[in-house]
Amino acid sequence: MLIKRKKGWELPESAATPEALFRDRRRLMKGLAAGSILAAMPGLTACGSEAAPMKDPSASLYPAMRNLRYRVDREMTAEELATTYNNYYEFGSHKNIWRAAQSLPIRPWTVTLDGMVEKEQQIAIDDLLAMVKLEERVYRFRCVEAWAMTVPWTGFPMRRLVEIARPLSGAKYVRMETFKDPSIAPGQKQSWYPWPYVEGLTMAEATNELTLMATGIYGQPIPAQNGAPIRLITPWKYGFKQLKSIVRFTFTDERPKGFWEEIQGREYGFWANVNPEVPHPRWSQATERLLGPDTRVPTLLYNGYADFVADMYKGMEGERLFM
Ligand SMILES: Nc1nc2c(c(=O)[nH]1)N[C@H]1C(S)=C(S)[C@@H](COP(=O)(O)O)O[C@H]1N2
Numbered sequence: 253m254l255i256k257r258k259k260g261w262e263l264p265e266s267a268a269t270p271e272a273l274f275r276d277r278r279r280l281m282k283g284l285a286a287g288s289i290l291a292a293m294p295g296l297t298a299c300g301s302e303a304a305p306m307k308d309p310s311a312s313l314y315p316a317m318r319n320l321r322y323r324v325d326r327e328m329t330a331e332e333l334a335t336t337y338n339n340y341y342e343f344g345s346h347k348n349i350w351r352a353a354q355s356l357p358i359r360p361w362t363v364t365l366d367g368m369v370e371k372e373q374q375i376a377i378d379d380l381l382a383m384v385k386l387e388e389r390v391y392r393f394r395c396v397e398a399w400a401m402t403v404p405w406t407g408f409p410m411r412r413l414v415e416i417a418r419p420l421s422g423a424k425y426v427r428m429e430t431f432k433d434p435s436i437a438p439g440q441k442q443s444w445y446p447w448p449y450v451e452g453l454t455m456a457e458a459t460n461e462l463t464l465m466a467t468g469i470y471g472q473p474i475p476a477q478n479g480a481p482i483r484l485i486t487p488w489k490y491g492f493k494q495l496k497s498i499v500r501f502t503f504t505d506e507r508p509k510g511f512w513e514e515i516q517g518r519e520y521g522f523w524a525n526v527n528p529e530v531p532h533p534r535w536s537q538a539t540e541r542l543l544g545p546d547t548r549v550p551t552l553l554y555n556g557y558a559d560f561v562a563d564m565y566k567g568m569e570g571e572r573l574f575m
């Protein structure tokens with residue numbers, strides 16, 4: 253596989269340009285081709301054992317051009333960290349699930365668009381990818397547990413997905429669902445959790461320019477542990493809103509109840525917008541720990557994205573907007 257370098261990568265955002273990572277990857281791919289370092293790579297094997305991740309047929313779509321409208325004045329988080337420190341309860345309720353998640357079959361993968369739409373559709377992920385234009389965006393990411401990272405997602409605006417779905421005028425929300433198959437995801441055998449993982453957005457949120465359907469990360473198809481083959485990214489909201497491995501988008505006039513809201517509604521709500529001044533019932537949200545340097549930095553209102561999103565919440569002061 254060749255990693256082509258495009259013009260966008262050369263632009264001034266040097267802090268957020270992981271050149272070294274790409275150089276390393278090129279070296280790695282050469283090594284893989286020669287078959288020399290397979291043994292040294294955890295999770296990779298020469299001949300399709302259980303641990304081998306499925307090959308991604310969309311690999312040639314990456315990297316995509318970076319969209320420089322979205323800038324972050326922070327160091328990029330190392331790829332090794334962002335892809336090995338994860339929350340994905342389907343594969344375990346701890347951070348070290350990346351290896352277990354390799355058993356997720358990413359093809360065939362069908363996305364259903366249903367509910368209040370002109371016509372229900374089922375679209376294979378590669379057909380969907382052919383209908384959209386991929387771009388790269390570097391966003392901040394803030395987990396409700398008060399750790400944070402900065403990563404380059406590749407994807408397309410959710411607004412484009414809404415266009416494809418053609419919702420009826422009465423639709424007020426999009427309800428999204430992660431796959432459910434306990435034979436693949438051992439966490440789903442734990443029946444006290446309300447599987448599948450569900451999250452929802454208002455139509456205004458879903459069509460906000462920031463809202464991204466991410467299909468890649470660090471210039472490659474998104475790996476299973478980060479939500480392959482398609483996950484939600486809403487950078488002004490806590491991480492738990494940003495569900496992974498989505499199979500269904502349902503347009504509805506009822507506010508969806510998310511996975512965590514269902515489990516503990518007093519701690520996790522529908523809006524989940526980042527706000528340093530509104531503590532979680534069990535800890536402060538004033539600061540966050542950066543993955544990598546492990547330093548603590550102040551948390552920003554709407555995670556630094558107020559200019560893009562604050563207008564959507566005008567006149568809603570009575571709502572629990574920040575949990
Ligand atoms: N289906 C599903 N999506 C999920 C989760 C999950 O457990 N299952 N965890 C959420 C939480 S709490 C966070 S912080 C982010 C983590 O994303 P990352 O592993 O790519 O950093 O995924 C979110 N999406």
Ligand SMILES: [Mo]
Nearest residue numbers: 395396491492
């Ligand atoms: Mo999270």
